[in-house]
Amino acid sequence: MERTAKSTKAARGSVTCDNTTINLLKANDFVAENIRKEMARRGILMINITSSAGSGKTTLLQETARRIGHQVRMKILVGDLETERDAERLREVGAEALQIVTGGICHLEAQMIWQALETMDLDGVDLLIVENVGNLVCPASFDLGEDYRVTLIATTEGDDKPRKYPRMFLTSELMLVSKADLLPYLPFKVENVVADARSINPDIEVIEVSSLTGQGLDAWCRWLLDRVAEKQHATRSAQSEA
């Protein structure tokens, strides 16, 4: 996992665009690194959830909050071009959620996260989840300072997406195949998606999930809780060495 985390983070930083883009990403990475340091100091696990629009991110986070909201103190930042709708949906199930309205920007940037964090009380928080803007392209290039990037691919969007949008899968540690309940009705081959994703990123982990039936949600929540524990352990070890 350590090797995967390092290699995917390295991939997040490498871009070959014009100078303006490179400079913008350098500024983003500077802020992202500060967020990473702050989260390491506080022992907060930070997850960046990405996918196309409508793949089931908010529904998954509602189910996640229902299942583990009493075990870990979790906060959610949710990015959308317009409206507070997703944050409201998350608050309806008791989650502490803050909306970032990007006003037309197709991804979240580290500076937006930093500004949101400045308004939040992070004392006692174990887990910070960021629901990125629905888009498999732009969010791939912006490191937010997260520990792990998790990408959903829904059975309804076709099994060719890893090959079409390789950067997102290259920079993710976990791929969730969502809406697995619809597999019997769709020409979607999980084995094709897994093979394509692993041809891009051999270390990517995969869990099939359905927020409707609950399939895979125990495995997803266990994945999260294990990493929360690892993060807290790492922070305690660093503090005792200091």
Ligand SMILES: Nc1nc2c(ncn2[C@@H]2O[C@H](COP(=O)(O)OP(=O)(O)O)[C@@H](O)[C@H]2O)c(=O)[nH]1
């Ligand atoms: N069949 C099925 N539908 C789902 C599932 N998860 C979400 N949906 C539906 O997919 C649509 C988009 O979900 P949403 O969570 O808003 O996606 P987001 O845009 O990625 O946050 C909604 O109509 C959900 O009810 C699932 O596991 N199975």
Ligand SMILES: [Mg+2]
């Ligand atoms: Mg959403």
